[in-house]
Amino acid sequence: MRDRPASPRGTLDAARIISAAVAFIDEHGLHRLTMQRLGAHLGVEAMALYRYVPGREALLDGVVDAVVDELFRDPEVHLRAHAGWADYLRRLAHGVRRTALAHPEIFPLIATRPPAAPWVRPPLRSLRWIESLLEVMTGAGLSGADAAVVYRGFSGFLLGHLLLEVSVRGDRRAGPPAADLAGYPLLRRLRPQLSAGLGVRDFEEALQAQLDRIARMLPPQGPGSRG
Amino acid sequence: MRDRPASPRGTLDAARIISAAVAFIDEHGLHRLTMQRLGAHLGVEAMALYRYVPGREALLDGVVDAVVDELFRDPEVHLRAHAGWADYLRRLAHGVRRTALAHPEIFPLIATRPPAAPWVRPPLRSLRWIESLLEVMTGAGLSGADAAVVYRGFSGFLLGHLLLEVSVRGDRRAGPPAADLAGYPLLRRLRPQLSAGLGVRDFEEALQAQLDRIARMLPPQGPGSRG
DNA sequence: ACCTGAACACCGTTCAAGT
DNA sequence: ACCTGAACACCGTTCAAGT
Numbered sequence: 001m002r003d004r005p006a007s008p009r010g011t012l013d014a015a016r017i018i019s020a021a022v023a024f025i026d027e028h029g030l031h032r033l034t035m036q037r038l039g040a041h042l043g044v045e046a047m048a049l050y051r052y053v054p055g056r057e058a059l060l061d062g063v064v065d066a067v068v069d070e071l072f073r074d075p076e077v078h079l080r081a082h083a084g085w086a087d088y089l090r091r092l093a094h095g096v097r098r099t100a101l102a103h104p105e106i107f108p109l110i111a112t113r114p115p116a117a118p119w120v121r122p123p124l125r126s127l128r129w130i131e132s133l134l135e136v137m138t139g140a141g142l143s144g145a146d147a148a149v150v151y152r153g154f155s156g157f158l159l160g161h162l163l164l165e166v167s168v169r170g171d172r173r174a175g176p177p178a179a180d181l182a183g184y185p186l187l188r189r190l191r192p193q194l195s196a197g198l199g200v201r202d203f204e205e206a207l208q209a210q211l212d213r214i215a216r217m218l219p220p221q222g223p224g225s226r227g
Numbered sequence: 228m229r230d231r232p233a234s235p236r237g238t239l240d241a242a243r244i245i246s247a248a249v250a251f252i253d254e255h256g257l258h259r260l261t262m263q264r265l266g267a268h269l270g271v272e273a274m275a276l277y278r279y280v281p282g283r284e285a286l287l288d289g290v291v292d293a294v295v296d297e298l299f300r301d302p303e304v305h306l307r308a309h310a311g312w313a314d315y316l317r318r319l320a321h322g323v324r325r326t327a328l329a330h331p332e333i334f335p336l337i338a339t340r341p342p343a344a345p346w347v348r349p350p351l352r353s354l355r356w357i358e359s360l361l362e363v364m365t366g367a368g369l370s371g372a373d374a375a376v377v378y379r380g381f382s383g384f385l386l387g388h389l390l391l392e393v394s395v396r397g398d399r400r401a402g403p404p405a406a407d408l409a410g411y412p413l414l415r416r417l418r419p420q421l422s423a424g425l426g427v428r429d430f431e432e433a434l435q436a437q438l439d440r441i442a443r444m445l446p447p448q449g450p451g452s453r454g
Numbered sequence: 455a456c457c458t459g460a461a462c463a464c465c466g467t468t469c470a471a472g473t
Numbered sequence: 474a475c476c477t478g479a480a481c482a483c484c485g486t487t488c489a490a491g492t
Contacts, residue, residue, distance in 0.1 A: 012456085035485060047486080048457050056485065108339040111390060119421035121391050127411050130421075134413040144413070148420035152391075153433065160387025163338060164348050164379075184354050186361040186371070193375035194346035194357075206380065209440060239475085262466060274467080275476050283466065 012044065014052045018062040025063065025105050064113055067106050068126050071095050085140040086211050092133070093158060093207050096123055100162040107166045111159055121155035123162065141219045150214055157210050165198045239271065241279045245289040252290065252332050291340055294333050295353050298322050312367040313438050319360070320385060320434050323350055327389040334393045338386055348382035350389065368446045377441055384437050392425045 020042055025033055035056060039046040053059045071077055077095035082088040100107040100123070107123070115125045124130060130151060137147035181188040247269055252260055262283060266273040280286045298304055304322035309315040327334040327350070334350070342352050351357060357378060364374035408415040 034483085036483085045458055046484095047459090047488095050486070051456070112335040112339060112394060114394060118395055119418060122394070127408075127414060131411040131414050134417060138413065144417045145420045147413075148417050148423070151421065152425065152429070156387035156391050156433065157383075158387070159390055160383035160385070163386055163390070164383050167339060167341060167349070168345055181354075184358045186365065186374075187354060187358050190361060190371045190375050191346060193372045194378065196375075198379065202379070206383065209436075213436060261464085263464085272477055273465095274469095274478090277467070278475070 012042065012048065012052060014062065017042065017049055017052055018059065018066050021059055021063050022066055022103070022106065026103055030105050030109065060109060061113065063106060064110050064125070067099060067103050068110065068123070068129075070099055070102075071126075072128065074098070082136070085136050086215070088136045089133075089154065089211060089214070090207065092124075092129075093154075093203075096158050097162055097165075097203060100166050101169070104166045104169060107162060111163050121152060121159075123158050124151070124155050142217060146217050150217070153213070154210060157206065161203055161206055165203070168198055239269065239275065239279060241289065244269065244276055244279055245286065245293050248286055248290050249293055249330070249333065253330055257332050257336065287336060288340065290333060291337050291352070294326060294330050294337060295350070295356075297326055297329075298353075299355065301325070309363070312363050313442070315363045316360075316381065316438060316441070317434065319351075319356075320381075320430075323385050324389055324392075324430060327393050328396070331393045331396055334389060338390050348379060348386075350385050351378070351382050369444060373444050377444070380440070381437060384433065388430055388433055392430070395425055 017038070021033060021038055024038055024041055035046040035049055038059075039049055042049075049059075053062065071092075074095050076098075077091050082091065100110075110125065111122050113122070115122060120127075120130065124133065133151055133154070134144070134147045137150050138144060142150065181191075187194070244265070248260060248265055251265055251268055255264075262273040262276055265286075266276055269276075276286075280289065298319075301322050303325075304318050309318065327337075337350050337352065340349070342349060347354075347357065351360065360378055360381070361371075361374045364377050365371060369377065408418075414421070
């Protein structure tokens with residue numbers, strides 16, 4: 001009744017191991033990912049993985065990169081023919097959000113792993129994306145310095161909102177006994193309002209506020225500008 | 228040449244263990260914290276800790292709570308006599324920032340640990356702080372629902388900005404070889420601008436934007452209002 | 455060339471036994 | 474009452490040995 005080995009000789013390589021790790025974390029959670037379990041999942045002993053991956057930490061780096069790179073294959077996002085910077089940022093933001101929600105167990109890793117360079121900010125931690133964003137923003141008329149400010153601010157916005165949204169959804173703990181809210185009258189009264197939100201609408205509203213802020217950095221444009 | 232046991236019989240308790248864990252993580256990093264090392268740090272075998280703490284996960288929960296509670300002992304923050312809601316939020320934000328910078332290895336834990344209740348958002352993950360914030364905002368004239376919106380938005384702002392700031396500072400990896408930036412001309416050109424920022428000034432600017440957004444939710448007030 | 459067995463140093467955790 | 478020794482089931486990782 002044992003599983004047939006999923007990996008006959010020579011089938012293993014780094015890419016396959018990493019994508020298996022992504023699938024494993026999505027299904028079972030990060031804390032369950034061990035070299036032995038991932039090996040078993042691939043029909044192989046844990047030690048075999050070390051021929052393709054330097055170690056567990058490097059594997060997790062690979063997982064983060066792989067998920068971030070998903071964005072590049074998202075046709076909704078990576079249209080070179082975007083309708084202006086705001087459209088570009090909006091698509092990008094929603095793309096990152098989709099990625100985060102598709103991999104709620106991996107997004108905290110994306111958020112907290114030290115980036116490759118000190119000037120790379122999660123969750124847009126790929127050189128290609130940074131370059132692309134800077135290109136669009138300078139193309140829209142922003143100075144290089146201002147484009148960098150936009151990158152930083154936008155990263156912070158995405159990180160905060162999506163980490164909250166993901167962590168709230170991933171919550172598997174038992175809810176707190178309502179009785180313990182004695183002494184916190186407002187908390188008690190507003191619990192429904194506190195529980196609500198953190199859906200697309202909240203996201204879009206905060207996104208719009210970001211875009212408005214950025215628009216104010218741009219050189220004034222004539223009415224009816226198409227961006 | 229062994230250390231004298233730091234903990235003669237009966238000196239151990241949950242609070243001491245947790246604060247030792249905080250100190251240990253601050254000094255050596257989260258990934259080095261093991262039950263055995265923490266025990267040794269306290270002059271005791273690992274197994275002794277289990278009499279006071281249910282396990283490692285619970286210990287980390289305790290660490291998070293302890294650091295969050297530091298805010299309550301911060302005299303700069305917890306002045307009941309604040310000069311209006313904006314002053315209150317500003318002090319709170321700077322207090323959270325101080326906490327994050329004081330414990331850069333713990334803040335990611337604060338950010339990503341599942342909160343006790345689904346409506347609790349990091350980093351303001353203490354019932355006392357939520358109640359206090361709601362109290363101030365409703366006192367300023369906001370409806371309950373709007374006060375909840377402020378709590379959510381403010382949490383997202385703090386989370387995003389401080390996680391970035393902390394992770395950038397905590398970066399110990401080797402910088403990337405500049406040569407690899409071929410193909411990314413803007414990145415290359417703007418590297419200084421990208422590296423900059425994420426200091427108090429960036430924080431204060433983003434904080435002000437948040438406060439402005441909140442101000443727009445408030446009922447209009449006469450000129451010269453003191454908040 | 456690619457995988458595994460055996461081994462090493464370490465985990466978290468339990469529990470009977472010591473003081 | 475409080476701590477420890479010994480044990481268990483598991484880690485990540487190395488390396489010589491097998492195919």
